[in-house]
Amino acid sequence: MTATVRRLTAEEIDTDGFLALLGEAAGLDTDALIRIRDVEFPTMTVVGTVDGSVLGFAAFGADTHGEDRTELHYIAVAHEARGTGLGSRLVDAARRADTTRPLYASTDDDAVDFYRRLGFVVADAPRDPRWPTRQRYDCLLDPLGEPAELTLDAYRAHARRYAQRTPATPSPLVAELAARLPVGSCVLELGSGPGRDADALEAAGFAVDRTDAAASFVAMQHDAGHRARLLDVRDADFGGPYDGVFASAVLLHVERPRLGGVLSRARMATRPGGVMIASFKKGDGEHWSDAKLEVPRHFVLWREDALADAFATAGWTDVEVWDSSSPHAAEAWITVTARNGSRD
Ligand SMILES: C[S@@+](CC[C@H](N)C(=O)[O-])C[C@H]1O[C@@H](n2cnc3c(N)ncnc32)[C@H](O)[C@@H]1O
Missing domain, CATH: 3.40.630.30 (Gcn5-related N-acetyltransferase (GNAT))
Structure with missing residues (x-):
């Protein structure tokens, strides 16, 4: 059944x-x-x-x-x-x-x-x-507990399964960030997972600080010879300053009321003129899905307007939001890029 x-x-x-x-x-x-x-x-x-x-x-x-x-x-x-x-x-x-x-x-x-x-x-x-x-x-x-914590437990327990079932090809966000930052820039990656995008960013000449809240992914990156550290986007100080913050398919696990705080801390960790790029699943509400890992993960869905507001409220400028869904994919995606226009 x-x-x-x-x-x-x-x-x-x-x-x-x-x-x-x-x-x-x-x-x-x-x-x-x-x-x-x-x-x-x-x-x-x-x-x-x-x-x-x-x-x-x-x-x-x-x-x-x-x-x-x-x-x-x-x-x-x-x-x-x-x-x-x-x-x-x-x-x-x-x-x-x-x-x-x-x-x-x-x-x-x-x-x-x-x-x-x-x-x-x-x-x-x-x-x-x-x-x-x-x-x-x-x-x-x-x-059961907080959805974001249960989702993290799923990644902690099934990091290898996630890596095996995720295509090795980097996310299109890599090219988008590379088009907005000079080679040699230093990028903080949130939720690196197995590290396919960090690998591609490094191959393109960027320095990447690989992070994830799941120790299993951090260990996987260490085993592959990379430096990586534990960082939970929900409450960590992101450190920095960085030239860019990269978050592919990560902030979709953050509960809606907490996204603003995450975006503010990401901006404080970014140099004036620096760039953030992030992707989200598009839609209304939130849901649990067994897809890919065969254990439930919780997703918060977003619309373009609400994301544009959230980034702007967190102090980001030059916010661009677009539907980045692949033509035949079952799910719709949104990509957001923004600049830290502040002088603080
Ligand atoms: C869908 S995967 C994406 C992984 C990677 N960015 C990619 O595109 O392959 C979500 C990632 O976010 C991480 N994650 C989930 N909740 C997190 C949190 N609160 N803080 C930091 N990372 C988190 C997971 O461990 C997992 O690596």
Whole structure:
């Protein structure tokens, strides 16, 4: 079972098959199910897996008891998809929708062992008037933690896999930076990863300070005979001054409210007249993706206007923002270049 877990559309939810699945989750009559679908679901997030029909779904959202936690309100897996791990993937999707809050579910004897196996702490709960004869249980799972930290954990654990699955050809950002800085300039690279762009910049005559917050990537660069150091863009002083700051596909992991601080510190680390270049994934909102590493990484998507504002607010001048997507790529990208026009 590899079909992705994603948000279900209104059309997918509005099918007889879906209502039958909801019936298995809720154990209520058709009128009650239709009320849940039409009144409760619009206030919740409903994710699931579709392969012809909906094979499983989870509906979650605000906690109905007023607690500061996500509540998993309904979850069901079709008979043909049982034993495939889909149930645990649905719970994981609910947990990842807000990794900073605990996940809560109320259940009965039929499903309590499912929650126990996933690590929920289980406690007896008062009976529910909707199912007066059934023993109920409260199930609680700890929050996962900050998305950016979990993403970094994925890189720490899978640096080699990332290196093997990333083309050796340098990013187009290398040529863009080279067109804006004289040969011999000193460049700070944020999130160097395996170092393909640093290699290309050095081959073009630049001096590169290779950095990454994942010790596994720093070690990989040491093994290849390079100097490299640990630097977490979220809170480090970047040092300097440098002639340029290079960040290819790195700042897309920084939580939106923290990007401004990162850009300010990057500017303070850049000489007057120096240049920054960075790339971001284009779109709205944020999401988790298993692509490439097969473990979830968190991405914050950006639009051109918002990035132009963020760079300008951080004091950068001559900000240029453009759609740098490859013609046939599935994902859209944005590149930003900016100059430190200040005299401080
Ligand atoms: C998508 S990879 C890009 C790697 C490299 N720039 C490239 O283009 O191949 C993201 C990189 O950012 C690093 N990274 C993630 N969070 C970071 C953080 N908070 N501070 C510094 N580096 C970070 C990861 O370890 C990883 O090397």
